[in-house]
Amino acid sequence: MLNQQSQTHTDGCTLKPPYEYLLKWAESRPNAVYLKQIRHRRFETYTFAQVADHALRLVSALNDLGLKPEDRIAIVSKNCAEWFICDLAIMLGGFVSVPVFPTANADTIDYCITHSECKAAFIGKLDDATSVLEILAQKSQLISISLPYDSAPHCQYQYNQLIHDHQPTDQKPEHNDESLMSIVYTSGTSGTPKGAMLSYGGFSWSVNQLSHFIGINSHDRLFSYLPLSHITERVYIFGSSIVSGAQTAFPESLDTFIEDVRMHRPTLFISVPRLWTLFQQRILDTLPQKRLDLLLKIPLVRNIVRNKVAHALGLNKARVLGCGSAPVSPDLLDWYDHLGLKITEAWGMTESFAYSTLNYPYKKSKIGTVGQAGPGITLKIADEGEVWVHGKGVFSGYYKNEQATREVLTEDGWLKTGDIGRLDPEGYLTLLGRKNDTFKTAKGKFVSPVPIEKKLYHASRVEMLCLIGLGLPGPILLVVPHNIPHFDKARYERSARRIVEEVNQELQSHEQIKGVLMVKEVWNIENGILTPTLKIKRHLLEKKYHQLGLHWPKDKFVVWEELITENHPYG
8 A cells, every 4th residue: 555655664674675775775875886788889878766756656657557555567678777776666656566487477477467457567678578469459459568679569658758757756655574565476397487475575475585695785797688587586686685775787789798797897798508508608608618628627727727717708706605495417617617617506496586595605615505595494305205494584484376385385385396316414505306397118117207307417517408208108308409510410419319328327127218309490489398597398308209219210229300290200
């Protein structure tokens, strides 16, 4: 509820909500630069005072457009300075934000907006606006506001014009710890998205625990590029930046990404396994592995090489590097460690505000784990090895889905994560896969694919692979081959056979891989095989290649999908 007083009421909040920090910085550090948006290869800056002014003007505009407290407002955009400002305006107006992945297809956008009953939507930077335009055409009653980017579709209202035409509101919201801040739809690897209800108390607690633990302060520089529609970026970057008053920059485009990072030189940088792998490939394209190994053995040269690599990536000032959102090969983290880049692996879920475990302070000996419970978090291994999490940052439940809520939340507040894991004597957690990933072959034997995939990643450094086998005579390995010039298929096939045979020797007979399929199409978000956080949707690959697995050629161990003819049973 909004009240008419100029004083902000947060008596029911044990910790300040994000917008309170904005108003604090705007008063104590009005001219300090908070946001830096790269446009046309130059930084466009926003001070704390400007961010607060724009957000409060947006509140007045939204009120004039007929929006009421607790109305849902979607944000569909790639990361940008205006994303932060819109999010803060939604909070300051007492509304509820509904972030939507900018790469989502029309069905997903429609579901999120319809299910959450959104009354308005901010539409911003997009690589392809086709899906958004389709939804806007269907939902004429939805108030649409376009952010000031050429890639944003034309909407009913324009962001800059609304700010120009309105004065800052003097109304402030009244929230408590249980007040609904946001509905974040999970990008799960199976099933319909579920809307996780995130409270102000849970968000503020998680952000404060994380920021204090890592020691993020106003001298840090953050870089926001992972989707803000995902809770990890919202907590680790947006949340920690506003609590600590740390300067935050946004890239101009994917094409200029590395150069953009170099322009800002962040002190805290988080990424996902696939991007760390792409960075590795870029380094090895310039400096082949054998030469790199040789140089790193020379004491006088080692530090020069390490500094050059970090500088080329724009990470020479980074004091904390992070990785999360999907399983990562321990070999990859070890490779970076040899280069002096110590990557902290972390683990969490939307339902726990992405804050559960961290390998921080960084311990090389704990590579392969996802770290230990963060301050205020309690872990336990329940029946069947499932990891349960307890803390003040556990979510409130799923919006309009009480059954799903009861399935993951116990009466005493434990979150059933669905992840299988084990704790070592020091409390470090190793994840062994998802409960739902375990499949039963046609022989009635259960196979847990993730540990096997980790062995394969360790042996091969393949970028993407997936083990399937539900209802099949035996597990089949799907591999996305490297896309490199002068690709030697015969050599690659021999290497694949050798690696799989070596791994098979470590597996029980029912777990052993019966064949390898070199897939034709690269897995990505656009074709629906990867979630927006780059997790593989195993169930879709199970369905797509089920017939091939049932009728696997008896004389073939490695099959190239591009060579399968229409007369093959798979076709």
